[in-house]
């Protein structure tokens with residue numbers, strides 16, 4: 001396959017960037033999207049040009065590092081798939097493909113396609129944890145959890161913190177991410193002690209980071225590589241409402 | 253996740269002390285609650301309007317009766333003023349929260365995408381903000397037309413039936429057109445709005461999502477049908 005990639009190039013955080021077109025030849029349909037970028041970078045390096053900076057780590061869809069916007073869709077056209085797991089057979093020979101970084105005030109561009117997603121870490125720091133000493137993995141039946149809760153918590157726990165939900169949201173909102181964490185921890189016994197402070201603090205951290213507010217449009221779930229459901233946002237809202245009604249306040 | 257930490261601005265601790273309505277989720281809840289107050293009014297208002305089909309006397313009598321609710325405990329039109337106050341407060345809260353969230357959303361993405369797939373969400377969800385502006389403009393016109401009578405060709409406060417009939421006369425087709433557009437805008441707004449409000453207030457199951465969608469469709473279609481039946485009846489001579 002021969003492709004034209006139009007890639008956002010930006011030398012650093014405070015300089016202007018622009019889309020630059022590159023011809024890439026000899027692409028195999030079995031390559032992943034990141035391997036095409038690797039191929040391009042090898043050539044650029046040999047030519048003495050600056051390779052395209054992009055984030056990646058596990059390359060097996062579990063770390064959440066690799067997100068870029070491909071033809072206007074975070075993680076590209078394939079549903080429930082991270083960019084590293086996106087294969088070139090979903091494109092056609094001769095295609096022109098636009099590649100851009102996540103766009104959000106809370107995710108400043110570091111270089112080219114790499115953005116600083118530290119804002120999500122600050123949302124986690126605000127309450128996305130349990131402080132109960134849980135020890136090593138307990139016996140399966142030591143602490144009974146209703147099956148429905150376990151399933152919902154597990155589903156929410158598959159969020160890999162990639163930030164695609166923010167990139168897709170017309171409001172630049174991180175609600176799906178935050179809701180996944182609130183749901184994951186809030187449905188399990190270990191998450192109960194901090195349940196109320198967690199939701200208040202995480203929402204406050206999310207607002208503070210400059211993310212927009214949710215309007216229930218649903219763009220996030222559509223691109224989420226883990227298919228986190230919108231019902232988690234209802235769960236967050238419910239916890240938030242309950243926490244705001246009680247005198248128990250945030251931890252800080 | 254990667255752990256770069258470029259902390260900026262005040263710490264999280266300073267922020268949580270901000271009151272709930274300063275938060276995006278709190279503002280959304282304010283919007284949901286005020287929106288529901290407005291919907292309840294729209295339902296009651298529609299039921300009253302349908303009296304136009306019973307006849308001029310019944311309709312005018314209903315309008316006069318509204319002024320006497322609560323008598324002798326409340327002065328003349330006392331209840332109406334309470335209702336107007338509540339509705340105005342709800343509308344102000346609703347529009348304030350909508351504006352605040354819209355400004356926030358715009359600030360949240362300072363650099364636009366060069367290539368952006370059109371938003372996949374429903375037309376209703378995408379037009380909440382502009383649809384809301386149309387509704388607001390119509391509400392102002394509507395009060396000046398049929399409440400105060402300033403913009404009505406008859407403007408007789410004692411006989412609202414005549415005002416309505418004059419309003420939707422065929423030669424004033426532009427009023428009917430604006431009215432129709434506004435009613436459809438309300439229907440669209442509530443098709444997403446009611447569903448959205450239910451989730452905002454904590455609905456969180458798949459079954460609940462389906463029920464909320466159904467309820468939103470019922471409210472939207474019901475209100476549109478009820479409100480549009482009046483000008484249609486006047487235009488076609490069914491009511492006159």
Ligand code: HEM
Nearest residue numbers: 215283284287288290291350380384385388445448449452
């Ligand atoms: C007057 C100007 C109005 C504006 C600017 C406006 C704007 C908005 C906006 C931007 C939203 C949020 C959209 C979203 O959450 O996706 C919204 C939600 C809503 N609006 Fe309005 N609206 C207006 C009037 C009304 C009226 C008259 C009603 C009632 C008939 C109404 C009922 C609702 C409801 C129920 C919601 C859902 C709240 C939620 O999502 O939690 N709105 N409105």
Ligand code: SF4
Nearest residue numbers: 159160162163165224
């Ligand atoms: S909710 Fe989905 S899209 Fe958002 S950060 Fe988690 S995995 Fe990524």
Ligand code: FES
Nearest residue numbers: 059063064066084
């Ligand atoms: S590189 Fe880890 S999810 Fe793609």
